Amino acid sequence: xxxxxxxxxxxxxxxxxxxxxxxxxxxxxxxxxxxxxxxxxxxxxxxxxxxxxxxxxxxxxxxxxxxxxxxxxxxxxxxxxxxxxxxxxxxxxxxxxxxxxxxxxxxxxxxxxxxxxxxxxxxxxxxxxxxxxxxxxxxxxxxxxxxxxxxxxxxxxxxxxxxxxxxxxxxxxxxxxxxxxxxxxxxxxxxxxxxxxxxxxxxxxxxxxxxxxxxxxxxxxxxxxxxxxxxxxxxxxxxxxxxxxxxxxxxxxxxxxxxxxxxxxxxxxxxxxxxxxxxxxxxxxxxxxxxxxxxxxxxxxxxxxxxxxxxxxxxxxxxxxxxxxxxxxxxxxxxxxxxxxxxxxxxxxxxxxxxxxxxxxxxxxxxxxxxxxxxxxxxxxxxxxxxxxxxxxxxxxxxxxxxxxxxxxxxxxxxxxxxxxxxxxxxxxxxxxxxxxxxxxxxxxxxxxxxxxxxxxxxxxxxxxxxxxxxxxxxxxxxxxxxxxxxxxxxxxxxxxxxxxxxxxxxxxxxxxxxxxxxxxxxxxxxxxxxxxxxxxxxxxxxxxxxxxxxxxxxxxxxxxxxxxxxxxxxxxxxxxxxxxxxxxxxxxxxxxxxxxxxxxxxxxxxxxxxxxxxxxxxxxxxxxxxxxxxxxxxxxxxxxxxxxx
Amino acid sequence: xxxxxxxxxxxxxxxxxxxxxxxxxxxxxxxxxxxxxxxxxxxxxxxxxxxxxxxxxxxxxxxxxxxxxxxxxxxxxxxxxxxxxxxxxxxxxxxxxxxxxxxx
Numbered sequence: 001x002x003x004x005x006x007x008x009x010x011x012x013x014x015x016x017x018x019x020x021x022x023x024x025x026x027x028x029x030x031x032x033x034x035x036x037x038x039x040x041x042x043x044x045x046x047x048x049x050x051x052x053x054x055x056x057x058x059x060x061x062x063x064x065x066x067x068x069x070x071x072x073x074x075x076x077x078x079x080x081x082x083x084x085x086x087x088x089x090x091x092x093x094x095x096x097x098x099x100x101x102x103x104x105x106x107x108x109x110x111x112x113x114x115x116x117x118x119x120x121x122x123x124x125x126x127x128x129x130x131x132x133x134x135x136x137x138x139x140x141x142x143x144x145x146x147x148x149x150x151x152x153x154x155x156x157x158x159x160x161x162x163x164x165x166x167x168x169x170x171x172x173x174x175x176x177x178x179x180x181x182x183x184x185x186x187x188x189x190x191x192x193x194x195x196x197x198x199x200x201x202x203x204x205x206x207x208x209x210x211x212x213x214x215x216x217x218x219x220x221x222x223x224x225x226x227x228x229x230x231x232x233x234x235x236x237x238x239x240x241x242x243x244x245x246x247x248x249x250x251x252x253x254x255x256x257x258x259x260x261x262x263x264x265x266x267x268x269x270x271x272x273x274x275x276x277x278x279x280x281x282x283x284x285x286x287x288x289x290x291x292x293x294x295x296x297x298x299x300x301x302x303x304x305x306x307x308x309x310x311x312x313x314x315x316x317x318x319x320x321x322x323x324x325x326x327x328x329x330x331x332x333x334x335x336x337x338x339x340x341x342x343x344x345x346x347x348x349x350x351x352x353x354x355x356x357x358x359x360x361x362x363x364x365x366x367x368x369x370x371x372x373x374x375x376x377x378x379x380x381x382x383x384x385x386x387x388x389x390x391x392x393x394x395x396x397x398x399x400x401x402x403x404x405x406x407x408x409x410x411x412x413x414x415x416x417x418x419x420x421x422x423x424x425x426x427x428x429x430x431x432x433x434x435x436x437x438x439x440x441x442x443x444x445x446x447x448x449x450x451x452x453x454x455x456x457x458x459x460x461x462x463x464x465x466x467x468x469x470x471x472x473x474x475x476x477x478x479x480x481x482x483x484x485x486x487x488x489x490x491x492x493x494x495x496x497x498x499x500x501x502x503x504x505x506x507x508x509x510x511x512x513x514x515x516x517x518x519x520x521x522x523x524x525x526x527x528x529x530x531x532x533x534x535x536x537x538x539x540x541x542x543x544x545x546x547x548x549x550x551x552x553x554x555x556x557x558x559x560x561x562x563x564x565x566x567x568x569x570x571x572x573x574x575x576x577x578x579x580x581x582x583x584x585x586x587x588x589x590x591x592x593x594x595x596x597x598x599x600x601x602x603x604x605x606x607x608x609x610x611x612x613x614x615x616x617x618x619x620x621x622x623x624x625x626x627x628x629x630x631x632x633x634x635x636x637x638x639x640x641x642x643x644x645x646x
Numbered sequence: 647x648x649x650x651x652x653x654x655x656x657x658x659x660x661x662x663x664x665x666x667x668x669x670x671x672x673x674x675x676x677x678x679x680x681x682x683x684x685x686x687x688x689x690x691x692x693x694x695x696x697x698x699x700x701x702x703x704x705x706x707x708x709x710x711x712x713x714x715x716x717x718x719x720x721x722x723x724x725x726x727x728x729x730x731x732x733x734x735x736x737x738x739x740x741x742x743x744x745x746x747x748x749x750x
Contacts, residue, residue: 151719151734151744174654174721195653461650462671484670484694507670509705511696533699 046535046564046583051100053612055080060325060342062093062110067337069297069317076115081342083133083329087140087160088283090333093340094120094134094143094160105130107145109160118162121147133179136160137186144169144189146179153177155189155204170204170212177202181228184283188255190217190227190236199224201238203255215255225328228280228288229253232304237270237278237288245414248275248290250308265307270300272313276393277328282336289336291327293393295319297339321370321390322347322638350614350633352383352400357628359587359607366405371633372615373419373622377426380624382446383631384410384420384429397431399446410448419466419619422446424473430455432466432478439463440497441476441489454497456489465619470517471573474545477515477524478502483618486515486526488548505543506552511536513618516569521545523598524552525560525569525578527618537561538569538580538590540598560590560600567617573625581617585609587630609634651691651731655722659688663716668705670694675708675732677718689729690720693745703743714738 062075062084080098087094093110107120120143123129131147137157144157153176158166169189177191189204191214198221202214217236218224226238236253239246251267270278274293281288285304292298296318301311316339319327323343331340349368356362370388377384380402387398387407397410397420410429411417417433423443430443441456441464455476458464463481470476476489486506493500506512506526513527513536524543527536539557544550561580565588568581578590578600586608591601613632622631661679664687675690698704716737720730734744 148746151746173656480671482671482694482696484672484696509668509670509695510699511670511694529696533696
């Protein structure tokens, strides 16, 4: 897998604890190869740790609420559940469950009263198979669901007691369908499919003879998720971002009309202040339900006849910001009396927290909220962070004053913004934002004033992570969303975001991420899994700022870490120390020199965090320039009910 | 991906693997198919090399297949060109590599 010139990677990070600085070409520092059995054991242990951490992060308890948000009961054990759906008589729940150990995704039915679980599908591997998006038949005897079989998506149905064989209803030629409803008259399954080119609502007719082919009910250049048919099958409800933000709509359903046909009436907007997901109709057609942008479960009074009339949305209850759930996956019973949501076992928020080099907490910034990827300004007085707004659900960039905790919005828009990076002088923040099918890099004044500048637009449909802004202000670095290529983006000149070109600095057969410029811009430290797939280490290579287009070239990388690295690479401003985070959540420091050549000593632990920290360490730039302060977004328990009645 | 490739427009190909570009962020395979005397040269885009590394399938298996017949399923480019996003490939030794669910 490696190119020949990399056969002599320098292992500067010796296991020897006595020698702090190793020569850059010190091949004698290469540690003895580990025994195969040891490596296998280590890999097993690392996998087990990753599974345990992911389970803690993603495991949920199926929780049933009444219309006021009071918890009525919980069902079954904690697991990684998605999309729970009530049976028509609300005595059972169908749910899609992810088994991390077996690496499978299967459907289960749980009895609400006893928690007894019945497996509906049984898959061998997630790579080519899986089942998802269950819906109940009107009589509760069957389940329909989407599934991936041998690389092909399909819609299937099977008895809801798990017995018998499944029936393929329709093999989907394209992307995975989001199945949301089985009409009360039993005639239709409704599903949607969205990609960056737009979305389509479909209805699959279950009656009649011959091969089934779904009806294209509605096609849009916007994203669409849904849909649920009204009890009389005359209308359907779905969510769409056609107005620039997600709202819930209702439109007529006429199976005889083509998707391009504009309906004589409608569509009607059912939500009034953002609607992220339609949840369905009450079985008598008198109400429909959706989730609002502020995490409220909403009800809208409906008259289906003689003409459709929608009332003003009213809040049933709002889930606390501290309950980290995807409310798009809530389920409402057909009588409208119960809502099921997969919720974490304890509500938590995130506290922006500064640590010293010994791991002592030195300050907490602002009130707990939903924060990711805090970054310290060059003078250490401010923190830039991704903040999830509980009112709008938007992910925006904010800055907070460390001393006072005062927060200021840098960006404020429905587009998801992420990975803030301070300019060297602390006057601006650069960040990534995805708008339509393009992810780009933007910058704006740290206090949100002035206009936002579009610095760069990436390949349509592809993601990126902004990772650094060089000390001389001349370059940004980023890696692609697959962690496959390290890019350098020159900021000089007067090009706009569409004209500016990024330079491939390092593109090889292995994964690479988080390029960080040394303070003198003569080196770049980065993550790579060059030696072993999916096990990253920190490496350093020279960077020629006068000829960035020459890329990393054939220079030999110096390996800095040796026991794995998650990210958080940072150079102290004098270029004498490098920091990074290990998979054990240890903050590491390495003595380094950059003149005349790069040399690195043995990594030492500064302190260990109490547990997994949310966010992606490949996006963290969270160390003060003098290496005295480290900022993290730490999960903190929050007292109080998981939901509150209105 | 879905901005460039149409997941609803699939193509099944059988042809000769003539080139392997094993690079990030997405590898590329060139497959030449024949319809009578007409030869069509398809460019198939795959996931990253890391995707295959983590599944114990590597460049070695693909380069060993050069000049031999492979079968592939892919989603065609929206611009109508002979390029497509790889969904599944069968190598001459019978190895089947599915790129699902990433590329499905």
